[in-house]
Amino acid sequence: MGKGEDEWARYWQHEQLPGIDLLRARYVRHSFPRHSHEGYVFGAVSGGVEDVVLPDRTVHAAPGSLVMINPEVPHSAHAGVPEGWAYHTLYPAAEVVAEIAAETSALRGTVGFAEVDVTDPQGARMIREVHRAAEEGNALAADSVLRILVARLLSRYGGSLPARTPRSAGCRDAVRARDVLETRMAAPPSLEELAAELGTSPFALLRAFKREYGMPPHSWLTNARVRRARTLLDIGTAPADAAAAVGFTDQPHLNRHFTRIVGVPPGAYQRERGESTEHARREQPRERGGAPEPRYAAAPRRAARKNVQDRAEPFTVRS
Template sequence: MASRREGARDSEWARHWQYPGVPGLDLLRARYVRHSFTRHSHEGFVLGAVRRGVEDVVMPGETIRARPGTVVMINPEVPHSAHAGVPEGWSYATLYPSSTLVAAIAEEETTLRGTAGFGETIVEDEDTAQLIRAVHRAAEEGNALAADSVLRVAVARLLHRHGQSLPRREPLATGARTAALARELLQQRMAEPPSLEQLARELGTSPFALLRGFKAAYGMPPHTWLTNARVRTARRLLESGTPPAAAAAAVGFTDQPHLNRHFSRIVGVPPGAYQRERARTYKTVEPPGP
């Protein structure tokens, strides 16, 4: 199990992996005490169930306290951060279903139209929290039928109880159009990004106007967004077998420790542990344990 250290009362451990039996799903099971997640977002959904302790999740405009019996639901591209809400930290199971997987379940099992998502960020729902943990157990046992079945039941239940059609994107105003162009330039020049002043000059605006417009559009300033984008790209490189040091250089981090620090604070495990799990789960399907 990746990055696991047992024994001390304040020990932390985590496993972030994919199970080949359920395409379109990442899984994270962990106990964190001192660890914190910096502001970031995901391309897909986040469905989390705390088993012990309290996790404070900082969402736009509010901080929610995730306790046992609750389910946290975060829609794609919504910026958030997290840290322990009590001295003993928290342990939890989290599912990261892709947008494509959730959309397929919504189309088959609900009457939601357009882009399906969740209208609430946290709910009291012990039954579904147990299902989230059951998906992990089934995947860890190598039971593809159970893992896939329980995942679909859990997502369908959450969509029925708390789902809604997400608002359609309105035509971009001038500030949002400029922010979108800035994002494209940062993506293209990830390894050697311009300064805020240079970026603003290229786009024909001022640094503060760009800073305000970018944060309004994406919920985080350009430098935070760039770190998140670098980690996303590094994940894909690691999954393809690129060594961590080479991945760090490719996305613009100064060295591997620089990648390690940011990767761990966004993904929840170091890049080496992430890559080892991907190599194991992509290339081999292990039989159930004894």
């Protein structure tokens, strides 16, 4: 995997695999800021090294290793070597994993994984097999391998996560602050206003929120806005309208944060979600002006660069 190769990424969902998102990418300059997912993350690096920064440690994921991240665990990621990393990732919804756990294991409650990075070449290979089957239009194989993979991971590494209940006043304030930000996402209060509304001080709220959610309120809000924008894009909302609805100042503002967190810009994300329902799209690339449409979009550079453009062809970064 040479340093001169372009970055690229494809984030999509197969129409017959609801509840499973797929990302296949190669990143060099791109880095993911601290964020979390509503569902699980199962990733397999096929080249280079990915550094995954967790609340308590940094994982160096190399080929042959398998990364498992539980829902709502804050983390960031960047290249661990100059040549970057290439990987296949599955994002199964919590309901999908819970269904498999109920059918194949004795685990009860919310299931999760105590180990984040394990050496498991067979598991990593199975992740790639799910991708390959899905891209070939073989939903039966993709769904079958996915379920065998998740059952295998639960058997080897799974357990029941302890229930989390607010205990201290600070913890309760953090939960209340999250509810306020989620409800008033498009026009959130300032930290001082939020603290006054909850009857606490700005610094006390800042410390409590970061302790509870692994990131300060403004970072959590950006992540929540991107999540809600994804939901809007999934139902066909135009990116500019989605940006306004969730509180971003304009579409470039959405583009910047969406690309950093999801790994592809909103336009590329929405096109793949819509096109995944077209059987012809899976059988052969569409042609535009006599040339095949690229299957993958080039990935973004670091956020310090200028805006990433949403286009049907591979997107570039203007410096």
